[in-house]
Amino acid sequence: MIDIHSHILPGVDDGAADWEETLALARAAASDGIRTIVATPHHANPKYWNYASEVKELTAQVNERLTAEGIELTVLPGQEIRVYDELLEAWSRGELLTLGGSDCVLLEMPSSSIPKGMAELIHELRILGLRTIIAHPERNREVARDPRLLAELVDAGAYGQVTTHSLLGGFGRQIERVAWQLCQKGLIHVVSSDAHHIERRNFRLREAYEKIEKELGVSWRVYFERNAEQLISGHPLENMPEAKVKETLKIWRKISNIFRH
Numbered sequence: 001m002i003d004i005h006s007h008i009l010p011g012v013d014d015g016a017a018d019w020e021e022t023l024a025l026a027r028a029a030a031s032d033g034i035r036t037i038v039a040t041p042h043h044a045n046p047k048y049w050n051y052a053s054e055v056k057e058l059t060a061q062v063n064e065r066l067t068a069e070g071i072e073l074t075v076l077p078g079q080e081i082r083v084y085d086e087l088l089e090a091w092s093r094g095e096l097l098t099l100g101g102s103d104c105v106l107l108e109m110p111s112s113s114i115p116k117g118m119a120e121l122i123h124e125l126r127i128l129g130l131r132t133i134i135a136h137p138e139r140n141r142e143v144a145r146d147p148r149l150l151a152e153l154v155d156a157g158a159y160g161q162v163t164t165h166s167l168l169g170g171f172g173r174q175i176e177r178v179a180w181q182l183c184q185k186g187l188i189h190v191v192s193s194d195a196h197h198i199e200r201r202n203f204r205l206r207e208a209y210e211k212i213e214k215e216l217g218v219s220w221r222v223y224f225e226r227n228a229e230q231l232i233s234g235h236p237l238e239n240m241p242e243a244k245v246k247e248t249l250k251i252w253r254k255i256s257n258i259f260r261h
């Protein structure tokens with residue numbers, strides 16, 4: 001499995017506090033079945049600033065340490081970038097990272113609201129050849145109140161990332177309900193852990209995929225797992241299973257109409 005959102009780097013944000021916690025998280029990830037993980041420390045949070053060059057350097061050190069410890073896990077560099085005024089300038093200054101060298105950037109909105117000009121930002125980033133992934137929209141109060149606001153951002157070209165803990169009820173019933181609702185509306189394209197800490201916020205990726213299979217069917221699990229792979233390998237993400245079903249039905253209707261006439 002691939003996890004595209006985690007706070008596994010040591011001592012740079014509110015995730016792993018030190019190397020010991022980084023290694024504990026890495027072991028937990030490997031035993032959950034994760035083989036590739038993107039380190040996405042907070043950037044412009046506004047408390048934490050983790051610039052591209054620093055993240056790359058620390059990620060390389062973590063990979064060396066994992067090899068030395070015999071932990072079968074590859075860490076790729078990334079960032080969870082808070083939406084801020086200077087974001088586009090920061091990109092042109094080389095301060096920002098995509099997820100694991102893909103064309104996707106992980107953006108974090110404040111939990112209270114959708115920033116003004118969010119759709120325009122997604123559009124501007126697309127012009128630069130970048131796709132926006134919105135980190136855990138289920139935890140945004142405006143999205144929770146009206147999922148159509150997220151649909152507008154998806155229409156503008158963004159993808160949605162839901163957090164395993166949200167799906168599994170770790171943030172309470174309200175967020176759990178919104179998380180499943182957004183999945184069913186086709187506004188979520190990828191599932192990841194946003195793991196911070198071995199006890200408080202672990203991975204639970206396998207458990208989340210199992211619940212998705214049970215609640216929504218195996219095609220949804222395959223869809224989410226494949227999208228994480230597509231993302232890391234730099235390919236466009238797929239449409240949700242029901243959209244595919246509708247497409248197949250449309251083709252089938254066309255064919256049967258041809259035979260009818």
Ligand SMILES: [Fe+2]
Nearest residue numbers: 005007080194
């Ligand atoms: Fe995060």
